Amino acid sequence: MMTHQELIIELSHRLKWPEKRVAEVLEAAVVTMNGRLSEQSRLTMPGLGDFATRKRTEYISVNPETNERYLIPPAVELLFEVDAELKEKLKSKLIQ
Amino acid sequence: MDRFETVGPDEIASLLATNRKEITREDAQRFIEEWIAIITDVVAEKGKLEVNDFGTFSLAQCREEETNASIAAGESEVPCFYRVDFTPHDTLRKSVNSSFIHFEPSLLNEGVTFGDLPEVEEGKTDETVSEINRIKFMMVNPTALNPATVGSNPLSESLNQLTHESEPPQPPAVHQPTPPRSGKLRRRRERSRLWIPILGGAAIIVAGLFFFNTTERQSGVHRNTRTGSFPRE
Numbered sequence: 001m002m003t004h005q006e007l008i009i010e011l012s013h014r015l016k017w018p019e020k021r022v023a024e025v026l027e028a029a030v031v032t033m034n035g036r037l038s039e040q041s042r043l044t045m046p047g048l049g050d051f052a053t054r055k056r057t058e059y060i061s062v063n064p065e066t067n068e069r070y071l072i073p074p075a076v077e078l079l080f081e082v083d084a085e086l087k088e089k090l091k092s093k094l095i096q
Numbered sequence: 097m098d099r100f101e102t103v104g105p106d107e108i109a110s111l112l113a114t115n116r117k118e119i120t121r122e123d124a125q126r127f128i129e130e131w132i133a134i135i136t137d138v139v140a141e142k143g144k145l146e147v148n149d150f151g152t153f154s155l156a157q158c159r160e161e162e163t164n165a166s167i168a169a170g171e172s173e174v175p176c177f178y179r180v181d182f183t184p185h186d187t188l189r190k191s192v193n194s195s196f197i198h199f200e201p202s203l204l205n206e207g208v209t210f211g212d213l214p215e216v217e218e219g220k221t222d223e224t225v226s227e228i229n230r231i232k233f234m235m236v237n238p239t240a241l242n243p244a245t246v247g248s249n250p251l252s253e254s255l256n257q258l259t260h261e262s263e264p265p266q267p268p269a270v271h272q273p274t275p276p277r278s279g280k281l282r283r284r285r286e287r288s289r290l291w292i293p294i295l296g297g298a299a300i301i302v303a304g305l306f307f308f309n310t311t312e313r314q315s316g317v318h319r320n321t322r323t324g325s326f327p328r329e
Contacts, residue, residue, distance in 0.1 A: 002144070
């Protein structure tokens with residue numbers, strides 16, 4: 001697994017920027033993307049995938065063991081749909 | 097979806113440059129491109145990447161029961177399923193769901209219904225998006241090959257593990273199909289078969305000598321008692 005800090009180090013190597021600058025820009029990018037997603041925009045990242053929101057309507061959840069029924073309120077969920085390009089890349093890596 | 101405004105990397109780069117004067121548009125664009133490239137590389141290589149306050153990208157195997165069933169059935173090729181997931185960070189999840197954040201599930205009394213509201217078993221999730229993010233490919237069944245020639249592919253190793261985990265312990269059968277063995281294994285077995293009779297013969301000789309000596313000693317004691325003298329200590 002790659003952690004947030006390791007991501008900063010890797011970005012710093014690739015961009016040849018100081019780590020502090022990378023951390024600041026990454027934070028700004030995350031805030032920007034979160035802001036757009038909160039406005040329920042669809043975020044498209046070529047080569048990675050799409051981030052979209054979807055309103056899930058309310059429903060009744062049933063516990064099969066106790067038969068208790070709960071009314072689950074509506075919610076806005078964040079969905080991620082992987083790009084076809086990434087799927088192919090992962091498939092070829094896994095098959096190797 | 098309620099709103100369909102699509103935002104791409106260019107827009108994100110523009111917003112970044114607008115919000116942060118110290119970042120030029122070109123730098124922001126390079127940053128976004130490299131970030132996407134790292135995410136795709138890491139998910140392919142390491143399987144998981146975490147971005148604080150945004151979320152975690154992960155690649156995991158799924159639907160193992162189908163894979164196990166095919167292995168158990170001895171099919172020459174088995175389907176393998178992997179899924180790419182994004183788990184949003186709590187911060188992002190709450191921010192996206194800000195309109196309904198204060199609503200909570202409530203327990204319903206018996207007999208209370210709400211018209212057309214669907215009833216779903218607890219724990220069941222919507223499979224639609226999971227299907228989109230699923231990667232399926234066919235893999236040669238590693239158990240159908242000679243165990244000595246199975247490659248070091250981690251996927252085939254994990255499939256091997258699945259095989260061993262899924263098989264319940266069984267008593268040894270009278271007739272079992274012997275898997276094909278390599279020449280080295282056959283010679284090793286033949287050598288071990290030769291040693292067994294040799295060791296057995298040596299054990300018989302040692303036992304015979306032991307008993308022979310014992311009886312000799314005992315007969316020595318009896319002779320001395322007949323002559324009236326005690327054996328020397």
